[in-house]
Amino acid sequence: MRKLIFVLAPLVLTIGLLPSAVARAAESGSSSGSFSVGGVAPQVTAVQVYSDAACTTVASAITPQVTYYVKVTVSDANTLNDIDEVKIKTYYDATAAHPNESTITAGHEQNACIFTWTKAAPNPTWAFNAGAGSTWGIVAASSVTPTLTAQSGDWVFAIRFGKVATETIAPAVWNFHARATDHAGHSNGLHLWDKQVLWYGQCQVNTPAVNFGEVALGSGFGASTNKFTGVSVTMTANGDFSTFVKSSATWNGSLGNIATLDPTGTCVNNQEFALKAHYEDTYGVAVLVDTTGVRCRDGSQTLEAGQTITTGTFWLKVSTVFPADAYTGTITYTIVNR
Ligand SMILES: [Ca+2]
Ligand SMILES: [Ca+2]
Numbered sequence: 055m056r057k058l059i060f061v062l063a064p065l066v067l068t069i070g071l072l073p074s075a076v077a078r079a080a081e082s083g084s085s086s087g088s089f090s091v092g093g094v095a096p097q098v099t100a101v102q103v104y105s106d107a108a109c110t111t112v113a114s115a116i117t118p119q120v121t122y123y124v125k126v127t128v129s130d131a132n133t134l135n136d137i138d139e140v141k142i143k144t145y146y147d148a149t150a151a152h153p154n155e156s157t158i159t160a161g162h163e164q165n166a167c168i169f170t171w172t173k174a175a176p177n178p179t180w181a182f183n184a185g186a187g188s189t190w191g192i193v194a195a196s197s198v199t200p201t202l203t204a205q206s207g208d209w210v211f212a213i214r215f216g217k218v219a220t221e222t223i224a225p226a227v228w229n230f231h232a233r234a235t236d237h238a239g240h241s242n243g244l245h246l247w248d249k250q251v252l253w254y255g256q257c258q259v260n261t262p263a264v265n266f267g268e269v270a271l272g273s274g275f276g277a278s279t280n281k282f283t284g285v286s287v288t289m290t291a292n293g294d295f296s297t298f299v300k301s302s303a304t305w306n307g308s309l310g311n312i313a314t315l316d317p318t319g320t321c322v323n324n325q326e327f328a329l330k331a332h333y334e335d336t337y338g339v340a341v342l343v344d345t346t347g348v349r350c351r352d353g354s355q356t357l358e359a360g361q362t363i364t365t366g367t368f369w370l371k372v373s374t375v376f377p378a379d380a381y382t383g384t385i386t387y388t389i390v391n392r
Contacts, residue, residue: 095240096130096137099206101232103249107196109210116228118215118254118292121193124169126232129206136236137202140209142169143231144249146220152247155231163187163358164220164292169211171199180211189358190216215251218358221293222250255295255389260286260362264385266370274371275319275330277337285366287333287387294354294392298347299331299385307379313372315383317344324375329385335367343368343385352392 104123105113113122130136145158145166161167161183167190168183180197184190191214200207222228228251233243264282274280289297305313305327316326319342330340333351341348353361368385 091132093136093236093238093240094131095242096128096234096236097242098126098128098232098234098244100127101125101142101230101244101246103230103246107210107212109208113249115250115252116215116219117252118217118219119189121191121196121212121214123196124211124213124230124232126209126211126234127206128200128209128234130234130236131205132236134200134202134204134207136238137234138173138237139235140171141233141235142211142213143167143233144169144213144215145229146222146226146251147229148226150225150227150248152229152245155229155233155243155245158231161185161187161190163190163216164218164355167213167216167219169213171197171209171211182213184216187216187218187358190214190219216358217254217256217290218292218356219251219254220355221253223293251292253291253293253295253391255289255291255293255391256360257297257387257389258288258290258360259387260288261366264368266368269370269372271372271376272374275328275369277369280370280372281367282370283335283367284364285368286362286364287366288360288362289351289353289389290356290358290360291353291389292355295352295389296349296392297333297351297353298388298390299341299343299350300345300347300388301329301343301385302383303345305381305383307377307381309377309379311377311379311381313376313381313383315343315345316373317342319371321371321373324373325377326373327381328371330369330371332367333363334365337367337369340367340369347386347388 103113109125162185180194182192193212196212198210227248230246235241319328329343332340
């Protein structure tokens with residue numbers, strides 16, 4: 055009897071396991087698999103300024119108001135979808151000391167601009183900060199965002215320097231810096247040194263007509279004779295400049311007569327006239343106007359608002375013989391690099 059008991063015990067155990075085995079075969083099962091990767095910093099591997107949209111011609115000198123293309127090559131092992139912001143700083147460096155970009159915290163119309171691409175749905179945004187400067191620009195339609203599913207690609211910023219971005223005179227330079235920042239706040243940047251900015255100037259005449267009225271034959275020059283004052287001119291420049299003034303060689307009468315400018319100011323011949331000009335209504339130092347341009351005022355770098363002179367003055371002299379007529383011509387101001 056003791057033997058039987060010994061054998062039965064394993065049998066009972068076996069039977070007892072069977073219902074459990076049948077139930078397990080009817081189930082579907084799954085387990086979750088998972089792993090994580092850390093956010094890694096992007097890398098800015100190249101930054102350069104080009105004069106063409108295809109980014110084939112490197113620009114070493116920049117003319118304000120002309121569009122240039124800054125290409126920034128970025129890689130991120132988390133793919134470019136991880137990039138939240140790409141920022142370009144460009145800044146004036148009077149001594150080519152190459153200060154770190156971290157010293158540039160704000161834009162300034164003469165000395166710095168910060169261009170920013172920001173990831174956004176449905177489209178990214180392109181913006182610039184030049185302080186009070188409004189003539190700087192970024193052309194969103196000409197700027198390029200790379201394929202964001204890629205691991206690396208090129209951002210192209212189509213930018214314009216402002217009108218008064220300081221002209222570089224050696225040793226001065228302009229520097230660039232590009233920085234990419236990802237979603238985790240990791241960032242990386244790269245400097246680009248020693249670009250030039252060329253002279254830029256603009257002269258706007260705010261007084262549409264200089265009308266001396268009816269003048270006596272043979273009259274002028276004199277401090278109070280045939281005088282027109284209050285001419286307003288606004289000059290905007292990113293460096294030293296001179297303003298020149300000139301006249302058309304002939305002024306045409308409404309009846310078909312011709313008046314001819316005499317740049318010597320003597321007006322000894324019939325139908326000659328002459329002009330003197332001074333920007334501050336000081337007759338004693340007024341200059342004789344010619345047809346090619348005489349220098350009438352020097353200035354230096356302005357803000358974007360420009361320097362407005364409202365005291366421009368002209369004096370007219372006419373010869374003693376003139377057909378009665380109303381003569382009109384053109385007085386032109388030009389601004390040049392000084
Ligand atoms: Ca990343
Ligand atoms: Ca100069």
